Amino acid sequence: MSDANLYQELADKLMMGHSETIKRLFSMVADQNEAKLLLAMPATAEELAAATGRSVDDIKKSLDVLFHKGLVFISGSSGKYRMCRDVVQFHDATILWPEATKAFHNLWKEFTDKEWGQTVKVIESIMDKPPTRIIPVEAALEAKNQILHYENVREIVESARRIAVTKCTCRVVDGKCGLPVEVCIQINRAADYSITRGTGREIDKTEAMEIIRKAEEAGLVHVTMNTDHIDHYICNCCSDCCIGLRFMISEGTKFVSPSRFLAVVDEDACIGCESCIERCYFGALSMQNGSDDAKATVDAEKCVGCGLCSVVCASDAIHFDEVRPVDFIPVSGM
Ligand code: SF4
Ligand code: SF4
Known part of the structure; x- marks a missing residue:
């Protein structure tokens, strides 16, 4: 199998076979032998040795290198090794690869700028809840x-x-x-x-x-x-x-x-300083009117309940109401 096909198959495993950038990222972080091991996973070290004709000791050395690079994880108590399960884990784990080059990071930035927005929409379409x-x-x-x-x-x-x-x-x-x-x-x-x-x-x-x-x-x-x-x-x-x-x-x-919380402005306490407006990344805060004594107001549709606005409000004019039920947060395994 040619190198190009190996990296195509790795990208396919992450459902990212359409992305030339993901293939290039794999080619920068895994050599041909490492790519073959990744494609043979999930498997134990012994199974990988049998599949490749290499010794178990040799395979274990390669697995240590792949773990260090962020490409391999040990799967529970089964003794099996698996490669990163999706493009998010590939992103998060390999970017922290201690020997990652500037070129490798720059390619991830290129992927983020050009392809991540569309990728997120695909991930959303197959997940029943935000991750x-x-x-x-x-x-x-x-x-x-x-x-x-x-x-x-x-x-x-x-x-x-x-x-x-x-x-x-x-x-x-x-x-x-x-x-x-x-x-x-x-x-x-x-x-x-x-x-x-x-x-x-x-x-x-x-x-x-x-x-x-x-x-x-x-x-x-x-x-x-x-x-x-x-x-x-x-x-x-x-x-x-x-x-x-x-x-x-x-x-x-x-x-x-x-979160389950919504920011609420106490109009009596608000002095209209506008500190909170700039702090809110989500565009959920605005001034009620253009007059000199305008007060901040919250758009409940836009507020995500992060609480950052309250950190900058010196007048302590922002409090939080619980607006979503406890079961809004999914139980583990659901
Ligand atoms: S930071 Fe506080 S006092 Fe200033 S406008 Fe916002 S809510 Fe009002
Ligand atoms: S809680 Fe977060 S999202 Fe809501 S208004 Fe404050 S800063 Fe904006």
């Missing part, structure tokens, strides 16, 4: 609301067994916003993975909360997996580089689910 969801900033949550432990950043951090921080993959390849990069909080199994792979730095709960606070002050939106368990990550996303928020804002894609 990710927004968590409000902690200060926006009020006791009058029912607050679930998996929608409260502090409770997620406090209950974590292990935490690491990695670089934000979107800002590694783009970064035009200039906002902090080492802010992706990895929790439990995700922390184990990133620390073992060498892409994450282990941190304690105090540092995790410091990173989260700095992210909120910088105007980054907390995003996590759209389930009720916490064994994954708290991304801190911007509107310029993030593959989720950027296309949600520009093209209305539904890759990211809103």
Whole structure:
């Protein structure tokens, strides 16, 4: 089989066979022998050795390299190895490949700019729910609301067994916003993975909360997996580089689910300073009228309940109402 066919087949495995860019990305991160191993997965090291005529020891060395590159994952307790399951995992894992070149990152940026918007729409069409969801900033949550432990950043951090921080993959390849990069909080199994792979730095709960606070002050939106368990990550996303928020804002894609909360402005407390208007990436805040004593108002259709507006409101004029039920957040495995 020619090299070109190998990379075509790898792209096909991610349902991205139409994308020349994905084929080129595979060719930059995997040589021909590695590509053949990926195409033979899922399989154990012994099965891969039998399929390729190589020794098990030799295969295990290659698997270590592929794990380091972000192309291979160990599948549960079966002992089987699998390649990244979709284009999102291919993106997130290989961008943090420690030896990735600038050319490799630039090609991911080209893919993001030219093909990601359409790719997200295809992903949406085959998924029954958005894969990710927004968590409000902690200060926006009020006791009058029912607050679930998996929608409260502090409770997620406090209950974590292990935490690491990695670089934000979107800002590694783009970064035009200039906002902090080492802010992706990895929790439990995700922390184990990133620390073992060498892409994450282990941190304690105090540092995790410091990173989260700095992210909120910088105007980054907390995003996590759209389930009720916490064994994954708290991304801190911007509107310029993030593959989720950027296309949600520009093209209305539904890759990211809103939180269960809605911002509400207390007109008596609002002094009309307009600080919140610029902070809202989603265009949900505006001034009620053009007069000197105009107050901020929220468009409930546009507000995703991120809570960032409350961080910049010095008058404490924004509170949050619970507007979606508890079962709005999918249960694990659904
Ligand atoms: S930041 Fe607060 S006080 Fe200023 S306009 Fe917005 S809601 Fe009103
Ligand atoms: S108004 Fe904007 S900044 Fe405030 S919670 Fe809603 S989406 Fe976030």
